[in-house]
Amino acid sequence: MEHQSEILSPTTGYILLGILAVVWICLGIYWGRKAKSLDGFMLAGRNVGLAFGTATAMATWVTSNTTMLAPQFALQLGIWGMLAYSTAAFGLFLFAPLAKRIKQLMPKGYTSGDFIRLRYGKPAWYVFLVISIFYGFTWLVSMGMAGGILLNALAGIPYQVGMSVILFVCVTYTLFGGLYAVIGTDYIQSLIIMVGIVVLGAGVLYSINMEVVYTDLHAQKPMLISVLLPAAIMAIFNNLLFGIGEVFHSNVWWSRAFAMRKGVGQKAYLLAGLMWLPIPVGAGFIALTSSSLGINITSPDMVGPLMAAHILGTVGTVIVFVVFFCSLASSIDSLLAATSDLIVEDIYKKMINPAAPEEKARRVSAYVIIGLGIVAWLVCLPRIGTLATVLFFAGPMVASTIYPIVTGLFWKTAGAAGALWAMVAGSVAGLFAYFTVGWYAASLIGATVSITVTFVFAKWRPGRFDWAKLNESNV
Amino acid sequence: MKLRRWKYLIAMPALFICINLAAQYAVPAFVNPSMEKTESGYIKLSWRTAEAAPSNAAPIFELQQADNPDFDPNTLIYHGQDYATFISGLPDGNYYYRLRRVSPEGDRYSDWSTPVLVQVEHHALELAFLLFGIGATVFLLTVGIVLKGIRSSEEKQDGTSI
Numbered sequence: 261m262e263h264q265s266e267i268l269s270p271t272t273g274y275i276l277l278g279i280l281a282v283v284w285i286c287l288g289i290y291w292g293r294k295a296k297s298l299d300g301f302m303l304a305g306r307n308v309g310l311a312f313g314t315a316t317a318m319a320t321w322v323t324s325n326t327t328m329l330a331p332q333f334a335l336q337l338g339i340w341g342m343l344a345y346s347t348a349a350f351g352l353f354l355f356a357p358l359a360k361r362i363k364q365l366m367p368k369g370y371t372s373g374d375f376i377r378l379r380y381g382k383p384a385w386y387v388f389l390v391i392s393i394f395y396g397f398t399w400l401v402s403m404g405m406a407g408g409i410l411l412n413a414l415a416g417i418p419y420q421v422g423m424s425v426i427l428f429v430c431v432t433y434t435l436f437g438g439l440y441a442v443i444g445t446d447y448i449q450s451l452i453i454m455v456g457i458v459v460l461g462a463g464v465l466y467s468i469n470m471e472v473v474y475t476d477l478h479a480q481k482p483m484l485i486s487v488l489l490p491a492a493i494m495a496i497f498n499n500l501l502f503g504i505g506e507v508f509h510s511n512v513w514w515s516r517a518f519a520m521r522k523g524v525g526q527k528a529y530l531l532a533g534l535m536w537l538p539i540p541v542g543a544g545f546i547a548l549t550s551s552s553l554g555i556n557i558t559s560p561d562m563v564g565p566l567m568a569a570h571i572l573g574t575v576g577t578v579i580v581f582v583v584f585f586c587s588l589a590s591s592i593d594s595l596l597a598a599t600s601d602l603i604v605e606d607i608y609k610k611m612i613n614p615a616a617p618e619e620k621a622r623r624v625s626a627y628v629i630i631g632l633g634i635v636a637w638l639v640c641l642p643r644i645g646t647l648a649t650v651l652f653f654a655g656p657m658v659a660s661t662i663y664p665i666v667t668g669l670f671w672k673t674a675g676a677a678g679a680l681w682a683m684v685a686g687s688v689a690g691l692f693a694y695f696t697v698g699w700y701a702a703s704l705i706g707a708t709v710s711i712t713v714t715f716v717f718a719k720w721r722p723g724r725f726d727w728a729k730l731n732e733s734n735v
Numbered sequence: 736m737k738l739r740r741w742k743y744l745i746a747m748p749a750l751f752i753c754i755n756l757a758a759q760y761a762v763p764a765f766v767n768p769s770m771e772k773t774e775s776g777y778i779k780l781s782w783r784t785a786e787a788a789p790s791n792a793a794p795i796f797e798l799q800q801a802d803n804p805d806f807d808p809n810t811l812i813y814h815g816q817d818y819a820t821f822i823s824g825l826p827d828g829n830y831y832y833r834l835r836r837v838s839p840e841g842d843r844y845s846d847w848s849t850p851v852l853v854q855v856e857h858h859a860l861e862l863a864f865l866l867f868g869i870g871a872t873v874f875l876l877t878v879g880i881v882l883k884g885i886r887s888s889e890e891k892q893d894g895t896s897i
Contacts, residue, residue, distance in 0.1 A: 335777075350874075666884070667880065670884025
């Protein structure tokens with residue numbers, strides 16, 4: 261146990277945790293009261309407008325990965341690391357036109373798995389499901405871990421207690437309200453995150469002396485301000501491609517594209533990307549001040565919250581507590597909803613019980629959400645590795661899905677064999693790089709192999725896909 | 736009477752020495768192996784102490800860094816109650832770390848731990864720039880596919896491309 265000096269008293273921490281838990285469960289139940297049908301539960305009635313659409317995309321992308329991993333990047337890889345993290349905004353920017361295309365081609369679609377199945381057939385679909393569910397689960401575990409680590413570092417709440425409470429709260433309100441509850445709570449959470457980040461940013465800028473920060477970094481951690489830090493140079497496009505892979509393949513983003521009204525998706529994802537972009541830069545910068553302020557960091561993923569809390573005192577710590585809780589909750593709920601949709605729609609309804617009536621599918625969906633929560637809780641219990649090591653293990657796999665998705669949406673010539681081998685070869689090569697070079701090169705190698713295989717197959721064995729097959733209501 | 740006073744005079748310093756020896760802190764030890772290599776310039780050092788803290792007080796540790804095994808000169812990089820520290824931004828070179836436990840008043844301390852050697856040798860810049868170039872190319876191709884795809888799908892109602 262590596263003790264990290266906490267800032268709030270455990271009593272204050274438990275009170276805040278209790279208030280937030282009650283507020284989110286009540287709001288989730290309130291927002292989710294419309295989720296009567298399966299379409300309502302899974303896709304919020306396919307009627308989400310621009311404000312809610314932008315807020316949910318932005319809040320979901322402001323995960324513990326933004327608020328905790330971006331500072332970790334800055335602490336490990338310096339200025340380049342901080343900028344590398346912010347490139348994940350390109351995932352949202354490039355998905356914006358894809359959202360429009362998805363809605364156009366699949367007006368009645370449910371999941372990203374639906375697309376792969378209809379576009380490439382079963383073998384590629386199975387591989388995609390393994391990658392997508394594995395990634396969704398790793399993300400969920402990294403979020404649960406982040407909750408436990410955060411509450412422990414800020415208020416001395418035992419890791420297991422904090423992690424359990426945050427998972428329980430999100431499972432509860434997602435269970436009651438499905439995507440309605442998720443998008444509704446995301447809206448409030450995005451407002452809290454934005455106001456909180458502005459307050460924290462202004463407070464930090466007011467409290468620190470930039471000249472001293474630079475001098476101390478130069479003396480104690482010179483490579484963090486060097487433009488020639490090799491690992492950081494590799495990380496720039498690695499993180500960018502990982503971010504694109506995450507957004508392009510994950511049902512978290514596809515379900516929102518299906519849920520948004522016609523004409524909303526493209527604008528919502530563009531706006532969300534723009535609003536998200538400055539957050540990792542601000543959060544990352546805070547980490548660079550740790551040596552100047554003499555704050556010991558025992559776990560690199562805790563540098564952001566700890567620095568903000570130390571700089572801004574007790575009031576700042578309370579803001580950090582609330583903002584980080586919201587950023588975690590807004591992602592955990594989205595993951596629970598989107599991963600359960602993928603399991604119910606692609607595995608239960610397509611493989612196990614195609615004739616299942618709507619009420620039964622809705623019930624199964626609830627069981628899956630509870631099951632996901634329990635399994636994630638069990639995996640989170642022993643605290644394994646840092647957030648980066650947990651999440652980036654899935655990096656090469658998701659990066660290898662970029663080209664099957666993007667060429668599948670725009671190229672008639674993209675075929676099933678190309679998609680299958682792009683995912684398999686990209687994942688294998690990326691994982692090899694993960695173990696031989698480092699996590700900061702794995703997604704890049706995975707994406708490079710995947711795009712090469714996709715191009716070769718599109719030229720060597722071109723397909724002639726009929727786009728009408730994607731609209732399942734026509735089939 | 737005289738003999739008993741002599742015994743007392745001998746026994747008291749002996750008792751004092753015994754108490755002091757008993758209060759001497761156990762030497763903390765690094766959890767890390769005695770030599771570590773890093774190609775990224777960052778490393779986490781963790782440590783433990785076998786001794787239970789007297790009066791439930793949290794133990795306090797001092798961590799020194801030096802560029803030679805004699806620790807001359809050295810820099811104190813941590814003083815506090817945590818059991819780990821994360822070090823980053825190190826340029827190429829050898830870095831030695833050692834640790835000891837100190838009393839809250841700073842008047843008592845353990846012996847120094849066995850040092851840990853951290854060898855920093857960053858990846859070659861050629862490899863970094865090669866991967867950077869490949870990444871940039873893959874990214875530009877991705878943007879190209881998306882932009883060309885959108886244009887084609889907007890031009891043709893059926894969305895055909897390539």
